[in-house]
Amino acid sequence: MARRLKRKLKLSRFFFLLLGIAIIGAGCVLAAVLFTSIRDLPVISPGALESGASTMIYDKDGNLVTNVGLKNSVPVDLEEIPDNVKNAFLAIEDPAFYQHHGISIRGIARAAWSDLTSRQIVEGGSTITQQLVKVSFLTLDQTVKRKIQEVILAFQVERRYTKDEILEMYLNNTFFGEGAYGIQAAAQTFFGKDVSELTLEEGALLAGLPQAPSAYNPFKIYTLEGQEKEKQINTVISRRNAVLNSMVKNNFISQEQANQAKDTELKLDTNEVSQRQYPYPYFLDYVTEQLIEKYGEAEVFKGGLKVYTSLDPKIQLIAEAAMSRSSNFPSSSADANGVVQPQGAVVVLDPQTGHIVALVGGREHTQKRSWNRASQTTRQPGSAFKPIAAYGPAIEYLGRGAASVVDDVPVSYGSYSPRNSDGVFRGLLTLREALTRSVNIVAVKLLNDTGINNAVRFASGLGINLDPDVHGLSMALGGLHEGVTPLQMAAAYGAFANHGVYIEPTAIIRVEKADGIILDQHVSKQRSAMKATTAYLITDMLRSVIQSGTGTGAQIGRPAAGKTGTTDEGKDIWFVGYTPELTAAVWIGYDTPTSMQQAYGGMYPAKIWQEIMSKALSGLPVQGFTPPTGVVSATVDSKSGLLPGPNTPADSLVTDLFAEGTVPTEQDNVHVFVEVCAASGQLPNQYCPDRIIKPLIKLPYQVPATVLDYAQRVPTETCTIHGQGITPEQTGAPVNPAIPVTKPNKTNQTENQSDKDKSQ
Structure with missing residues (x-):
């Protein structure tokens, strides 16, 4: 018993010893933090209470473009501010302002508990005095050291200034968003009036802004659409009402x-x-917007940052001029909000670096930080998505080449029956022909062969993330669940121009603090999205689109590749293309999707693209697209996609590009010599007076007579113009003894019927 008691006493002493060491250690740490906080404490000066510097933005050559957030501040005396406005701020920010001495014990306790439970500093519990010293003297970092300094400085400010002076400095120095510092600038910015004219509801709205100027910004209402706009309206109104409720309380x-x-x-x-x-x-x-997302509004508009961008002023001005020219758009009119429609957007970037050199998000810039259609509007890309969803994956994963063949004939996949925009079925086409003419059915067949998952994987490599569970074969034609932005399309096509390497686009190259300390140095984020051979084959086929296909309106007198895009009813029209130096995406459409009759991607968007690219590249030496190692050419039959065989007609031969190792090894097996009636072109019967042997295409299925190459295929019907009982002599036609008169045998009839069954 004595031994157990002795052991318990030793354990108790050991526990208290550890507790004592922990308390002493914590005390030492606290003392060290307190010491460094006091040692580095800023000196209070009246000038610092009004400090703030705008962010300077530079172009790609380091030339100053403008100051963002140039301080808009008009100090006013406290007596000029209506009581309801002052009380609104007191109610929501610091109801006990006139009772405390710089800090609120209750507020600090509440904030400490929130920080403790979340294991990070998430709430400040700051009084108006603390907020004033925070924005005037301290960094925006949420650290223990900064909080200690904030408390000490708050006590000092309270000792040096009266309550009314502190409130006046706070109201004159607080940031309200939109570059407005102080209550007078805020009143002018948001309501176009002096602070003395503010009403209760206006004062309540302004009082709700300082906590989160960006989140509660009422001007955002004018930059959003649909549900996002309604959500922002509710956010602004709810915040204003919260202030009013606090005033009642x-x-x-x-x-x-x-x-x-x-x-x-x-x-x-x-x-x-x-x-x-x-x-x-x-x-x-x-x-x-990029800066605010990363650093916050206060730092961007007041922190004196130096931001070096990829902006090329020459190309930007060219793009702005093209987008403002009314002749570059379908017939225009203003909508209910006075915004000209249809709208448009363009993005130009350097495919080798991912640097955005020009970006225009609309035909006119109607408001501060306007809705940016280049980066914020997601729309259906139409056929401009075919290289991403159909042709690229087929070449990359299936080993198809530019001369691989797909049959453009009617097809159905369950309830989905794709159709070509002109209603024409062209029959057997090479991939180059199909892409040049933007044939829909070929694209859908390629996607079906490749598989949705492979197409989604390919698109993901190009910066476009799609959910395979909500996409079907219409994805080949740009039928997307949410759509894409012009910026995404420009970046995706940039990978084709950059030998298959995708580079995440950026407009910000370097960010420095006012004292020159580098906050961010851009390092390009890139990945191999496809084989270099795949990128080149797509590029070479897209050159044909501009040379002789749907994109001839984009010709600029130098090597260029691109693709048109037109959605159903012309609600969205696109042209996305590139040269070795630049990639550009152009979109046109109504903000609320509306049909644009007789408007196509090869018209207005191609025209804008042509104007921008020809002027941007003017005076620069002409560059061509250099084929990578592994691209070879081969001569094949254009109807089978295979090597020429003994029956291949000379006019069916085509020489085109393949990735090494994908050139077909089998010979043409679709051309056969068939005896037909010279008059009807059908299989001859015993009464046909004149028969010829023709090289025709034989496939194990039938196609409708509406297919353009129907006459080039082996007929399935027996001659119907030479009837039974009529001899060749009775027709008056000469008999050619060199062509034996034969009856179609039962074997052939059975084979033809079997083909018909297979096709059904």
């Missing part, structure tokens, strides 16, 4: 006043929204 206003304010329609100053304050707006909008 803290006895600043009555419930009746709050209800009346909630029922008031939200009216923003659309004239202010429409002001264009910077060049190359769509490109800079895209860059700004």
Whole structure:
């Protein structure tokens, strides 16, 4: 018993010893953090309470383009701000502002608990004084050191300034979004009026912005569509109402006043929204959104960043001019919101680096950070998707070549019966012919042969992620669940131009802090999306599209490859193409999908593409597409896709490209010599006076007479113009003794019937 008691005492002492060591260690760590926090504490200065620098954006050559977030700040005296506006901020940010001495113990406790339960700093619990010192003196990092400094500085500010002075500095220095610093600038930016004219509901809306200027930005309503727009409206209204509810809770206003304010329609100053304050707006909008997503609005608009981009001002201006020219679009008119329709977008990038050199998201830039159709609008790509979903995968995974053959005849897959846009069936076509003419059925057959999963895998390598569970064979024709953006299409085609290597597109090359410290240095993200031979075969076939196919309107007098795209009823029309130097995607369509009669990808989009590319490359030496190792040429039969055989007619031979190892080894087996009636072209009967032997195509299935090459195929019907009982002499036609008169045998009849059964 004594031994057990002694052992328990030793264990207890050991436990308390460890606890003591832990407490001392924690105390040492806390003391060290406190020491470094005090040692690095910024010095309070009145000037710092109004500090802030705009972000400078440079083009590809390092030339300054513009300042983003150039400080828009108009200080006002606290007396000029209506009580309801001041009270709105107090209610939502710091109801006990006039009672505490810089910090709120309750707020800190609440924030500490949130941070503890989430195992990271997620809530600040900051008073208005703390928020003022945070934006004036400290970094935006959520660290223990910064929080300690924030508390110390808050006490110092409270000792040096009165409550009204602190509130005035806070209201004049707070960032509200859209480049507006201070309550006066915010009132002018969002409502087009002075702060003294703000109503209760307007003040409540502004009071809700500082916590998350981007999330609660009411101007976003004008940059979104459909459900996203409704969601943003609800977000803005809910935040405003939360402020009003807090004002009621803290006895600043009555419930009746709050209800009346909630029922008031939200009216923003659309004239202010429409002001264009910077060049190359769509490109800079895209860059700004990327920066905000990574660094936050406060850092972008106030942090003094230096941002070096891939912008080529020359090409950007060319693209903007092409997109603003009304003759480059179908007949236009303004929609209910005053936005010209149809709209359009273009992206130009360097396929060898992935650098976006030009980006235009609309025909006109009507508002700050406008809806960017180049990067935000997903639309159906039509036949411009055929190289991605059908031809590329067939070459990559099945070993098809440009002279491989597919039969363009009616086909059904369950309830899906694809059709060609012109309603014509052309029969046996090489892949080059089919892509050049944009034949739908061939593309669908290729996808069926390759498989949906392989096509989805191929598209994924090109930066387009698709769900195989929601896509079918119509994907070959651009029938996508969600669609693609012009930026995605430009990047995908860039891989064809770049020998099969996909490079994730970027517009931001380097980001520096104001003191020159590099925050981000772009390293290209690239991957091999396909074999170099596959990329070259697609490129060479797409050259035929421009030379003699649906894209002749895109000819620029130098080697170029591209593809047209037109969706059902012409709701979306595209041209995506490239040279060795540049890749560009052009889209045209109504913001709300609407039929555009007599509008095709080979018309307006090809015209815009031609204008941009010819001017962008003007004066540069002509470059050709260089074939990689492993591309070979071979002469094959254009009806079987096989090597010429003894029956292959000379006019059926074609020389084209293959990847090494995929050249067919078998000989043409579809051409046969068949005796037919010279008059009817059908199988002769015993009464046919004149018969000839013709080289025809024999396949183990039948096709409708509407197929264009029907006459070149072995007939299945016996002559119907020379009837039974009429001798050759009675017809008056000469008898050619060199052509023996034979009856069609039962074997042939059985074989033909068997073919018919197979086709059914």
